[in-house]
Amino acid sequence: MLVDGAVATGVAGVLALIASADLGGRGGIGAYLGAAALGALMLGRRRHSRTVLILTVLGLFAYYAAGFPAIGVAVPVAAALYSAAEAGHRRIAVAAALVALVVSVVFRLREGQDFGLVVLYDGIGHLALMAAAIVLGELVRARRRIAALTGRQIALEAGRRVHEHNQELSRELHDSIGHALTVAAIQANVARQEAPHRPDAAVAALDHVARALSDALAELRSTVRTLRAGPEPSLGDLGALIDTARDAGFRVRTAIEPVEDPATAATAYRLVREAVTNVLRHSAGRSIAVEIREDDGVVLVSVEDDGSPSGPEAAGAGLTGLRERVTAAGGRLDAGPVAHGWRVSAALPLGAAR
Secondary structure (H helix, E strand, O other): OHHHHHHHHHHHHHHHHHHHOOOOOOOOHHHHHHHHHHHHHHHHOOOOHHHHHHHHHHHHHHHHHOOOOOOOOHHHHHHHHHHHHHOOOHHHHHHHHHHHHHHHHHHHHHOOOOHHHHHHHHHHHHHHHHHHHHHHHHHHHHHHHHHHHHHHHHHHHHHHHHHHHHHHHHHHHHHHHHHHHHHHHHHHHHHHHHOOOOHHHHHHHHHHHHHHHHHHHHHHHHHHHHHHOOOOOOHHHHHHHHHHHHHOOOEEEEEEOOOOOHHHHHHHHHHHHHHHHHHHHHOOOOEEEEEEEEEOOEEEEEEEEOOOOOOHHHHOOHHHHHHHHHHHOOOEEEEEEEOOEEEEEEEEEOOOOO
């Protein structure tokens, strides 16, 4: 908010300074009020960037129609063009810049101004300034997206290493317990065969069985302790995920109720993580709404963004894997376009995720 206020003050100040030069037209308090109004529009540039851009262009036309001193074309709309491009509305920014420039050039030529001055001097300068504002907005947006995806890549690499470690543990567990159970089965068969004739041999064989089973149980307990060392994710871990989305330039609204069951909470976390990751990677929107609540023994999870409904569904196997996990837990997962973007939602029966 402080940044937006500074931008609004800066735009209004620069336009008022240019207007004070009294380059044609009638000055006075009206020109300064027009400059202040164009600056005030910048207060909403983050939340309503497209609307602010359109109103800025229309306000510029109204300013000149009122006969106020010239303030140029590119300077009044540069901040609005940057904000629209930063928000991902590149086409609207380009269209608005062209409309403002073409209307200005046509109007000045109809007034009889020199073609070389209007088109080759002022026109090229205004075009370069507006293009620079749009490119800067695109670069800032790209940098934020890259930073968010880099963080996600680090998390994926950590997850891959944990997965490989768990696979190694499972192989060791299979080998050690398989060996112990094989020995136990052989010695149990020996004890059965020797029991009628050589009781001492049968007892020795049963001792081997007991030791083999004891070793197997010890190995199993050790592996379980190792696996339990890494706790399941919880809804408390969503803070870092939401911060990542905000760092990428998204506005995130959350309505998250606590979930008592750890397994269900872990599944809800994974669902939100995958949905938000898909938004970061594929959506052209600017806002994300995350909701988790309990309703009659069912945990309802929803992640919605305001981007084009072109489909994070096609992002890969992430949502497919989540749908299988949710279905196995007795729940339901839906993903698809809505009126103003894309939504991933799920219903998870409490306790079923175990």
